[in-house]
Amino acid sequence: MVQTTQPNAAGKDGSMTRRRIMSGMRPTGRLHIGHLVGVLTQWVEFCKTDEAFFEVADLHALTTAFEDTSAIKRNTTELVLDWLAAGVNPERCAMYVQSHIPEISELHLLLSMITPVSWLQRVPTYKDQIAEFGSEIATYGFLGYPVMQLCDIAIVRADTVPVGKDQLSHLELGREVVRRFNHLYGATLVEPQGTLSEFPDVPGLDGRKMSKSYDNHIEIADDAATTTKKVRSMITDPLKIRRNDPGRPEICPVFALHRMVNAVRVPSIAETCRSGALGCVDCKSELSTKMNEVMAPMRERRASLDEAQVGAILSAGAEKVRAVAKTTLADVKTAMRLP
């Protein structure tokens, strides 16, 4: 269904070692099936094979949205519901809210003391994002974003971090700060390794990459009727006007989604689309039926959970994380010889 990184690294003796993985998402709203077949499928695998820490990055959300914070709380619940719906198993990982871990803030202040301002100003995304969001986001917190991101990772001593290409420079900065810390105060922090996670683009209803900002997405939380209606509205090959016209599945977003949820039928759909035997209406109908079939257990799981249960999962997650975080922070303070 999706390419993931190698879930386990083989040790020297050929044995499999459990990695400690840290990843997170900002609470900006519900997730869509693009997230599902990409990052969330990878997270589900991590839960099976590795030790995983998944963070709701509410403090990161403040870097670009400090002026209106009214949706963060609701979005946190929605985000975690989507994780759970997708099958991320809270018993096999730690799911938690960043601001519930005070040790992250403490480590952030300490590491900020050894991070040259010039390193932060050089991060390529810093100027890019100011250009995108406007100069009012040029806050002290926004400038320090890569330090905060490092602290998320370092506080749980994660050794592995799934990253997209655009985040490689942040991780590299983080690794430099860790090296500087270990050089100044003795080996204390783990230098995290990035594992490049690039997922195939999932096309949206209009054929562009599925994205909330294009409003061309199908949410994990969408019900069957909404999904069917959205699939029915999808664009297809513009040259296939009548039912019997031959189609080009390789450029059709409906076909791309078949690949994701209806793999066994793909060869036959490709053939009948090309021959003209399969019309778009029927093809879409099969897609929405199949998609609803795949999504049904996720929707059920999502519907069976309420805010209180999410709260309990996040509390338990914070407790797990703080057990590790307190030790890391104590080691850091000892290394720095603080009173």
Added chain:
Amino acid sequence: MVQTTQPNAAGKDGSMTRRRIMSGMRPTGRLHIGHLVGVLTQWVEFCKTDEAFFEVADLHALTTAFEDTSAIKRNTTELVLDWLAAGVNPERCAMYVQSHIPEISELHLLLSMITPVSWLQRVPTYKDQIAEFGSEIATYGFLGYPVMQLCDIAIVRADTVPVGKDQLSHLELGREVVRRFNHLYGATLVEPQGTLSEFPDVPGLDGRKMSKSYDNHIEIADDAATTTKKVRSMITDPLKIRRNDPGRPEICPVFALHRMVNAVRVPSIAETCRSGALGCVDCKSELSTKMNEVMAPMRERRASLDEAQVGAILSAGAEKVRAVAKTTLADVKTAMRLP
């Protein structure tokens, strides 16, 4: 003995209101009698009339001394011993170590999100200190120093902060951040008022301002013999060479110290110095006797305390502070609508 600010502000009805005062010092070593007759005397008064929070600013020390932190722990103990020796009453204030209050770091991260980088770059001391200490101190933490200072104040909701002239720009920036917070999220933080505290310069052994960096100081912790020896080495009026030469008390550092510890004898000393009847040896001898008399109870108090007792005082102080700090932080998070 020393000019202090008005210890209490009269309310509208003429009543006296207890202020909440916050101040701190970096743990950089033992204090000298210049600190004693200046800031520490003021602190002793604050304990009597106001609600006072006195912080060992160990995290601030990291902004300029992150490369060698080996002395911070010992210096913290020495600093607090000097406070206690001077008569700052731990029962009537909170004495605590900055890094023992995680809520300061948490608030720092939150307020960093609403503090424009440009405000921090404009603080006059930022460039001055880089010029003084070198560009290696241009760290992210050093740039954010005024935010950290604001958090020390804001976390205990202090309304009054004694400041020297050089710190007025920091406080003004802090007040702006508070106003911005209250504007964005609703009235939550107290806007602290500065109370300008300028103390008369205490001359050192060489006539320049007493300062550890000039090595011309008498420590609070110095014993009687050391004090006597140091006073004997003081410079006096260079034109008074022989005992009977007339002296100029107004330019003599020995005379300046008489003013501080031997006020009743000042008119007579001035007269006999000017006439030539009083020689420098006798004058110094009287000063060291008097000074040792004044310092004796402080030295005894200092000697009676050990590291464990200082630790207990700082633990109790941290507990007092955290009771307030937790409430402030909870209010801040609620105002920001964090999960």
